[in-house]
Amino acid sequence: xxxxxxxxxxxxxxxxxxxxxxxxxxxxxxxxxxxxxxxxxxxxxxxxxxxxxxxxxxxxxxxxxxxxxxxxxxxxxxxxxxxxxxxxxxxxxxxxxxxxxxxxxxxxxxxxxxxxxxxxxxxxxxxxxxxxxxxxxxxxxxxxxxxxxxxxxxxxxxxxxxxxxxxxxxxxxxxxxxxxxxxxxxxxxxxxxxxxxxxxxxxxxxxxxxxxxxxxxxxxxxxxxxxxxxxxxxxxxxxxxxxxxxxxxxxxxxxxxxxxxxxxxxxxxxxxxxxxxxxxxxxxxxxxxxxxxxxxxxxxxxxxxxxxxxxxxxxxxxxxxxxxxxx
Amino acid sequence: xxxxxxxxxxxxxxxxxxxxxxxxxxxxxxxxxxxxxxxxxxxxxxxxxxxxxxxxxxxxxxxxxxxxxxxxxxxxxxxxxxxxxxxxxxxxxxxxxxxxxxxxxxxxxxxxxxxxxxxxxxxxxxxxxxxxxxxxxxxxxxxxxxxxxxxxxxxxxxxxxxxxxxxxxxxxxxxxxxxxxxxxxxxxxxxxxxxxxxxxxxxxxxxxxxxxxxxxxxxxxxxxxxxxxxxxxxxxxxxxxxxxxxxxxxxxxxxxxxxxxxxxxxxxxxxxxxxxxxxxxxxxxxxxxxxxxxxxxxxxxxxxxxxxxxxxxxxxxxxxxxxxxxxxxxxx
Amino acid sequence: xxxxxxxxxxxxxxxxxxxxxxxxxxxxxxxxxxxxxxxxxxxxxxxxxxxxxxxxxxxxxxxxxxxxxxxxxxxxxxxxxxxxxxxxxxxxxxxxxxxxxxxxxxxxxxxxxxxxxxxxxxxxxxxxxxxxxxxxxxxxxxxxxxxxxxxxxxxxxxxxxxxxxxxxxxxxxxxxxxxxxxxxxxxxxxxxxxxxxxxxxxxxxxxxxxxxxxxxxxxxxxxxxxxxxxxxxxxxxxxxxxxxxxxxxxxxxxxxxxxxxxxxxxxxxxxxxxxxxx
Numbered sequence: 001x002x003x004x005x006x007x008x009x010x011x012x013x014x015x016x017x018x019x020x021x022x023x024x025x026x027x028x029x030x031x032x033x034x035x036x037x038x039x040x041x042x043x044x045x046x047x048x049x050x051x052x053x054x055x056x057x058x059x060x061x062x063x064x065x066x067x068x069x070x071x072x073x074x075x076x077x078x079x080x081x082x083x084x085x086x087x088x089x090x091x092x093x094x095x096x097x098x099x100x101x102x103x104x105x106x107x108x109x110x111x112x113x114x115x116x117x118x119x120x121x122x123x124x125x126x127x128x129x130x131x132x133x134x135x136x137x138x139x140x141x142x143x144x145x146x147x148x149x150x151x152x153x154x155x156x157x158x159x160x161x162x163x164x165x166x167x168x169x170x171x172x173x174x175x176x177x178x179x180x181x182x183x184x185x186x187x188x189x190x191x192x193x194x195x196x197x198x199x200x201x202x203x204x205x206x207x208x209x210x211x212x213x214x215x216x217x218x219x220x221x222x223x224x225x226x227x228x229x230x231x232x233x234x235x236x237x238x239x240x241x242x243x244x245x246x247x248x249x250x251x252x253x254x255x256x257x258x259x260x261x262x263x264x265x266x267x268x269x270x271x272x273x274x275x276x277x278x279x280x281x282x283x284x285x286x287x288x289x290x291x292x293x294x295x296x297x298x299x300x301x302x303x304x305x306x307x308x309x310x311x312x313x314x315x316x317x318x319x320x321x322x323x324x325x326x327x
Numbered sequence: 328x329x330x331x332x333x334x335x336x337x338x339x340x341x342x343x344x345x346x347x348x349x350x351x352x353x354x355x356x357x358x359x360x361x362x363x364x365x366x367x368x369x370x371x372x373x374x375x376x377x378x379x380x381x382x383x384x385x386x387x388x389x390x391x392x393x394x395x396x397x398x399x400x401x402x403x404x405x406x407x408x409x410x411x412x413x414x415x416x417x418x419x420x421x422x423x424x425x426x427x428x429x430x431x432x433x434x435x436x437x438x439x440x441x442x443x444x445x446x447x448x449x450x451x452x453x454x455x456x457x458x459x460x461x462x463x464x465x466x467x468x469x470x471x472x473x474x475x476x477x478x479x480x481x482x483x484x485x486x487x488x489x490x491x492x493x494x495x496x497x498x499x500x501x502x503x504x505x506x507x508x509x510x511x512x513x514x515x516x517x518x519x520x521x522x523x524x525x526x527x528x529x530x531x532x533x534x535x536x537x538x539x540x541x542x543x544x545x546x547x548x549x550x551x552x553x554x555x556x557x558x559x560x561x562x563x564x565x566x567x568x569x570x571x572x573x574x575x576x577x578x579x580x581x582x583x584x585x586x587x588x589x590x591x592x593x594x595x596x597x598x599x600x601x602x603x604x605x606x607x608x609x610x611x612x613x614x615x616x617x618x619x620x621x622x623x624x625x626x627x628x629x630x631x632x633x634x635x636x637x638x639x640x641x642x643x644x645x646x647x648x649x650x651x652x653x654x655x656x657x658x659x
Numbered sequence: 660x661x662x663x664x665x666x667x668x669x670x671x672x673x674x675x676x677x678x679x680x681x682x683x684x685x686x687x688x689x690x691x692x693x694x695x696x697x698x699x700x701x702x703x704x705x706x707x708x709x710x711x712x713x714x715x716x717x718x719x720x721x722x723x724x725x726x727x728x729x730x731x732x733x734x735x736x737x738x739x740x741x742x743x744x745x746x747x748x749x750x751x752x753x754x755x756x757x758x759x760x761x762x763x764x765x766x767x768x769x770x771x772x773x774x775x776x777x778x779x780x781x782x783x784x785x786x787x788x789x790x791x792x793x794x795x796x797x798x799x800x801x802x803x804x805x806x807x808x809x810x811x812x813x814x815x816x817x818x819x820x821x822x823x824x825x826x827x828x829x830x831x832x833x834x835x836x837x838x839x840x841x842x843x844x845x846x847x848x849x850x851x852x853x854x855x856x857x858x859x860x861x862x863x864x865x866x867x868x869x870x871x872x873x874x875x876x877x878x879x880x881x882x883x884x885x886x887x888x889x890x891x892x893x894x895x896x897x898x899x900x901x902x903x904x905x906x907x908x909x910x911x912x913x914x915x916x917x918x919x920x921x922x923x924x925x926x927x928x929x930x931x932x933x934x935x936x937x
Contacts, residue, residue: 226644570910591909600900615935626915
């Protein structure tokens with residue numbers, strides 16, 4: 001994990017640059033174990049920055065959320081950069097955005113931090129949901145050391161860490177202007193065990209499983225809104241001419257929305273797990289998106305968000321592509 | 328009433344449509360139940376508020392046939408509902424929502440359901456860490472909006488009746504209920520006092536309306552709204568949020584007009600067909616939401632449209648904290 | 660109990676194509692299928708109605724006919740989105756579904772004895788037409804009637820025939836304008852706010868009502884203030900995206916005022932002190 005003082009120093013240098021608007025990082029939340037995204041414009045504000053396994057949000061979403069409002073006559077657009085603190089998976093989001101030209105390389109200063117896993121908020125809530133005082137966590141390899149009000153406690157890492165992180169193959173940022181912290185040497189392998197579990201069931205069993213989950217969806221669209229890659233100006237779910245997905249909440253529309261979104265993000269989703277984290281109804285979305293990710297690897301031998309020069313998978317074709325499905 | 332008699336009560340109540348807290352996959356919501364085994368009693372507060380009983384996520388306002396001969400038909404309202412186990416804050420939210428749905432044009436869909444629904448509340452023995460109902464005229468034993476309130480004592484529920492509907496439940500099954508003694512009442516007061524003392528979050532909202540009036544253009548809103556990602560979870564899970572959309576769903580021959588939940592944090596919420604949007608940036612929408620709850624609603628209806636349930640703080644993935652924002656407002 | 664969301668079927672009696680082309684405007688003359696309802700339907704100038712095509716959606720339109728004209732209502736529709744485009748395809752004899760009237764109207768009774776100055780631009784003339792016709796039908800109650808109206812070009816002018824007829828009347832003054840010069844146009848050429856400053860109407864005992872694109876309203880306001888109009892003498896009627904039309908869905912608010920219920924008619928004195936986005 002990063003040395004906090006060193007990280008703050010590096011970020012202060014970035015913030016003071018003339019061509020940088022602000023840096024996005026993490027700061028302590030308002031209660032308990034919560035951590036909140038933070039925007040620092042001055043070195044004093046950088047002193048609030050922290051980095052720990054509690055920093056779960058994918059900050060890349062802020063790069064596409066900034067509104068470009070029409071400016072009054074005579075006022076020039078401020079062409080400054082945005083600094084962003086990214087871990088391994090978040091850096092793949094940034095690369096994916098660069099590949100799709102949603103942002104340009106000159107717009108960002110990337111501060112990469114090698115990451116050995118973040119916590120699962122639902123498990124944190126179960127264990128520490130009653131603590132209103134600050135909960136701090138340190139990663140000590142196999143264990144997490146939790147400090148609340150001065151009292152220390154040790155918990156096995158695998159009881160709190162996010163499921164996604166257990167099989168993460170990209171713990172080091174794949175792109176960075178500055179790397180803060182030591183590179184992580186261990187290599188994990190994604191085995192898709194949960195996906196295979198579902199794949200082995202019959203079609204009817206699989207439908208029954210997802211039917212029960214999709215029926216509970218309340219169509220808040222939080223999964224879509226927190227995803228950095230879902231940045232269409234007009235989402236297919238909001239379109240009225242023609243209506244692809246009706247506004248009413250029912251099994252058919254909910255299933256339609258989720259299946260369509262997983263296909264629209266095929267080859268673009270990097271598996272950060274934000275969608276499952278924000279879902280208020282606890283729908284196991286990562287199973288759905290990991291399945292699409294697995295299919296993309298098997299069909300096209302392609303992994304999203306690794307090389308910014310690469311062309312996005314489903315936006316290009318070559319004349320050798322299989323034509324068997326054309327009758 | 329003795330706790331072990333709750334099963335019998337549920338049996339009698341489920342002759343109507345009974346809604347109670349049910350847990351699925353770690354999420355507690357209010358759903359139709361028939362057996363007492365399905366009900367989850369040891370919960371702090373449901374994740375989705377029971378507003379979907381009176382104001383459903385999707386509701387058909389009327390059906391119609393198309394073609395040469397167009398006809399319009401309103402669906403019939405069905406029977407009586409009972410909500411068991413609702414917390415005092417959520418019940419109070421209904422008396423707040425009543426004001427907007429009943430003013431000027433009576434919303435018959437909401438008010439018919441409201442009239443036909445009996446609310447049996449369960450007071451909180453322990454508050455959640457983000458609860459702040461006491462700061463907003465609420466309380467763990469507050470009976471506003473409720474027909475009957477149960478407080479869990481050791482082996483019994485202390486039952487208080489607030490309206491005629493609540494009285495009718497006792498009159499329906501008198502053998503389940505017995506008179507409470509002064510001892511019981513004292514115990515209940517102790518439990519309520521203890522629960523309220525455990526509530527950590529407190530904020531004074533005195534003069535908040537006037538203060539907000541003055542600081543509309545303050546830089547605070549820029550800072551506060553920067554981290555909002557517009558996910559709309561806070562609006563869907565808020566017991567007093569009432570924004571909705573009206574859509575038509577039809578085939579060539581027939582269709583229906585529906586009312587569905589919508590959220591003001593959606594960028595397209597106020598987008599006009601000409602392309603002009605009065606609230607184009609997140610600062611406009613975040614500020615509008617906070618002002619709607621703490622300034623516009625009080626200006627129109629004399630009550631703050633927030634019950635202090637804390638769900639928005641719990642569920643926000645970027646830790647937007649209304650209590651923190653309000654304390655910053657007071658400091659300006 | 661009356662259901663405020665339930666519309667009533669109304670037949671299209673007549674369609675007038677006011678403006679052809681890309682930004683087409685059509686005026687629809689509607690009468691309710693239920694005779695009794697049509698006779699008892701009362702409204703004030705400036706009020707609006709929700710007109711819908713069953714199966715497609717609803718839109719909030721200002722009633723451009725005056726309540727003194729009995730037996731029908733009129734709405735003027737600019738083709739811009741899904742529902743308005745479908746409305747433009749409708750023909751005489753087809754059914755629409757209408758509910759209303761909604762909103763507050765112009766406070767015409769408070770204005771009796773005063774001079775009325777209407778300043779409109781483009782489709783914004785629609786609610787003003789209701790007011791103008793009402794004043795003409797009650798002409799002796801008002802001291803003076805001035806109408807300033809402009810559009811991009813002569814083919815974008817609404818109610819052309821009516822406006823040219825009104826120009827000839829003795830009991831009112833009409834000042835038309837278009838933004839860019841055209842052959843055959845010998846009236847003023849320029850933007851509506853400029854026309855207003857050129858005419859210099861007196862602010863004494865006058866009520867000014869303006870309606871049009873937001874940017875026009877802004878400049879007309881500046882001009883009116885320069886001419887000495889007080890905030891309470893300036894009225895406007897606004898529009899917003901609307902769904903319920905009765906102040907419940909929370910969409911059309913400006914601060915604590917709902918445009919569908921507390922508006923769409925507002926005095927500038929009211930709008931100035933509200934804290935919200937317009």
